[in-house]
Amino acid sequence: MGGLFSLCGYDTSLIDKVGAGERRYFVLSALVSLLAVFLAGAGMAYGAVLTIGVVAAPVGFVVAALFVLNLLRLQHAGSGYPLHFPIEEIHRWRPALTGVVVLLVLGSLIVQPLVFLVEKPWLDLDLARRADEALAIRAALGITDVLPPVADGLIARGRAAWDLHVVASALLTAVLAFIIAGPALLRRLGASVLRHYESERWITERILVDDEWAWARDVVENTLLETAPGFSPPLQVPFADPPYNTRPLVFGLDPQDFVEGRLKYMRVARKRTAETPTIPVPVEPWWTTLSFAPQPLEPAPALAPEVPTTLPAAPAPTTTPTTPTAAPTPTAPMAAPTPMAAPTPTPTPQPTLSVTDVGRLLAGAARTNVRAMAVCARYLELPPGEVLQALQAAADDVAVHVVFPAWNKLPTILLKRADVALQVGLAPLIAIVVDRPADQVERRLRAAVGDAKVSSVFAPELARRLLREKPGATTTTTTTTTTT
Numbered sequence: 001m002g003g004l005f006s007l008c009g010y011d012t013s014l015i016d017k018v019g020a021g022e023r024r025y026f027v028l029s030a031l032v033s034l035l036a037v038f039l040a041g042a043g044m045a046y047g048a049v050l051t052i053g054v055v056a057a058p059v060g061f062v063v064a065a066l067f068v069l070n071l072l073r074l075q076h077a078g079s080g081y082p083l084h085f086p087i088e089e090i091h092r093w094r095p096a097l098t099g100v101v102v103l104l105v106l107g108s109l110i111v112q113p114l115v116f117l118v119e120k121p122w123l124d125l126d127l128a129r130r131a132d133e134a135l136a137i138r139a140a141l142g143i144t145d146v147l148p149p150v151a152d153g154l155i156a157r158g159r160a161a162w163d164l165h166v167v168a169s170a171l172l173t174a175v176l177a178f179i180i181a182g183p184a185l186l187r188r189l190g191a192s193v194l195r196h197y198e199s200e201r202w203i204t205e206r207i208l209v210d211d212e213w214a215w216a217r218d219v220v221e222n223t224l225l226e227t228a229p230g231f232s233p234p235l236q237v238p239f240a241d242p243p244y245n246t247r248p249l250v251f252g253l254d255p256q257d258f259v260e261g262r263l264k265y266m267r268v269a270r271k272r273t274a275e276t277p278t279i280p281v282p283v284e285p286w287w288t289t290l291s292f293a294p295q296p297l298e299p300a301p302a303l304a305p306e307v308p309t310t311l312p313a314a315p316a317p318t319t320t321p322t323t324p325t326a327a328p329t330p331t332a333p334m335a336a337p338t339p340m341a342a343p344t345p346t347p348t349p350q351p352t353l354s355v356t357d358v359g360r361l362l363a364g365a366a367r368t369n370v371r372a373m374a375v376c377a378r379y380l381e382l383p384p385g386e387v388l389q390a391l392q393a394a395a396d397d398v399a400v401h402v403v404f405p406a407w408n409k410l411p412t413i414l415l416k417r418a419d420v421a422l423q424v425g426l427a428p429l430i431a432i433v434v435d436r437p438a439d440q441v442e443r444r445l446r447a448a449v450g451d452a453k454v455s456s457v458f459a460p461e462l463a464r465r466l467l468r469e470k471p472g473a474t475t476t477t478t479t480t481t482t483t484t
Contacts, residue, residue, distance in 0.1 A: 001027065008033045008183075009073030014200045018193075025186070025193045032182040033072045036103075039180055040110050041065030047113035050154040064110060071106075072183050075099045079187075081198040083206055084244035087463045090199055094191045099184040107180030108173050115172045116157040119165055126160045127152055199463065206460035211440065213243050214447035237449055354425025355379050363403055364396030372400075379424050380404055380412065414455040414462070418448035430454060434461035 002012040008030045015026055044064030048056040081093050116123060161169045178185070187194055217235055224231040239246045358366065358375045366372045367388070376387045394403045401407040413429055421430065422445050430445075431438040441458075448457045455462060 001030075004030045004034075007069075009076035010197075011077075011201065014197055014204065017200050018196050022193045022196060025190050026197075029076075029183055029186050029190075032179070032186060033069075033076075036072065036107075036180040036182055037065045037069045039114065039176060040068040040107070043111045043114045043176075045113075046117050047154055050113065050116070050152075050157065068106075068110075068180065071103065075103075075184055075187070081195075081202050083202060083209065084241065087199065087202055087459060090195055090202070093195065093198070095184070095187040095194070097188070100181055100188065103181035103184050104177050107177035111173060111176035111180065112158065113154065114176055115169055116154075116161055118172055119161055119168065122165060123157050123160050126164055127156060130156075130160070203460045203463045209243065210444060210447075210457075210460065214440075214443040217447045218443060234446060239449075242449065354428075356425060356428050359399065359401035359407060361400050362396060363391050363394040363398045363400060366400050367391045375424055376400065376404070378420065379416075379426075380406060414453070414458075416454050418445045418452050418454060418457050421445055421454050426454070430458065434458045436461060 005012050005015055005026060010026060010030070015023060018026075041061040041064045045057040045061035048060035079095060079099060081090055085093075221233045221235050224235070225233070238249050353371050353375050355375060358372045358379075361369070361372055366376070373384060373387050373391070376382070377384045380387070390403055391400075406412045408429075410433065413426060413433060416424075416426060421427070422442065427438045427441045427445065431441045434441065436458075444457055445454075
């Protein structure tokens with residue numbers, strides 16, 4: 001059946017992911033599609049017989065069958081759930097009626113020769129009677145030197161069918177046209193089954209598009225860093241939601257988010273965000289309670305040994321008389337060397353702290369580390385005073401991720417903005433949640449635009465968990481399987 005599904009425009013790898021009961025829908029759709037293709041080819045073949053001859057029948061069959069098959073493949077593969085729509089709204093989606101209308105109109109035209117073929121016993125008698133009447137009229141008028149009119153053919157049978165058998169012709173046309181439009185009608189009637197297939201297709205294709213877009217941005221940024229002096233990432237893209245909604249931005253704003261008023265542009269209510277709460281200022285600054293251990297000073301380097309300032313005494317003269325020699329000229333004493341100054345130690349760059357590093361710290365060590373508490377406040381979106389109070393109330397040997405219950409919760413991770421997730425080093429945790437390599441997670445986060453949340457950046461990876469949740473089913477845990 002895999003070849004049949006592929007022939008009709010379905011993805012066999014996605015059909016394998018739906019249930020066994022849902023698979024029967026695709027089998028029925030494929031069989032109806034083949035029947036529609038055969039009827040279209042047969043109608044065109046018989047029409048070629050009535051107009052050109054029997055020799056043109058195979059050509060007409062192949063041309064019509066391939067044309068209708070291509071339309072059905074476009075219907076199955078190209079009219080699914082749009083990629084730029086949120087996956088949460090797929091339960092409201094239904095295939096459009098455009099395909100049904102197009103196939104009904106096309107089918108009602110292409111099956112007319114088949115209608116004439118079914119009515120052939122009646123139409124043969126009608127055409128013979130009309131030919132006799134035409135000959136009688138010509139004989140009465142004395143017309144003998146002109147060839148008689150054509151008594152058979154596609155046009156003659158069409159006029160006879162719709163003049164003398166209107167009801168039968170209309171019913172046959174409707175039945176055959178609905179058979180050709182059957183695959184499009186099945187998409188409307190089986191929308192609930194089709195949503196499962198379309199959700200899997202949305203997830204697969206969305207992951208592919210997002211990964212390729214992130215890779216292309218990295219290539220462009222690296223190229224600009226090498227060839228464009230002064231460029232600093234990230235690359236600014238003048239679109240609302242690339243690469244899906246490529247609406248141009250006006251001064252960095254999406255025009256669809258604003259409505260024109262009398263005096264100014266006002267934001268639409270559905271996009272209005274809550275005001276940022278003010279952080280209460282404590283009476284005593286929270287940093288006054290911090291205790292910092294004194295850092296040991298580096299030992300001073302050893303000084304060079306001092307040079308003696310006096311010359312050694314001359315040896316005593318011997319008793320043997322010698323020729324007198326000139327006395328040595330006294331030299332000036334050497335000045336004492338100045339002590340060498342201690343070299344100024346160069347400050348070593350402090351490594352950046354990520355959420356994973358801070359989560360492994362103990363509460364006692366975190367209380368004396370200002371940067372660790374800053375990461376906690378940024379990650380948990382809490383005032384610094386509350387972070388310090390929680391760490392002071394905890395035991396010294398308790399890990400930070402245990403002190404704060406919301407540390408490893410999925411909402412805490414997935415509701416962060418993409419730029420904040422990059423700054424606090426959330427890529428390893430997100431990689432565990434979405435089951436993707438950490439480098440690909442960082443690339444996708446860098447490619448996110450605006451204030452996109454992590455949940456929207458990785459919506460394809462999270463969609464299966466969202467779509468498979470059913471009422472009454474056991475809820476999945478909201479914590480990650482590994483601690484920080």
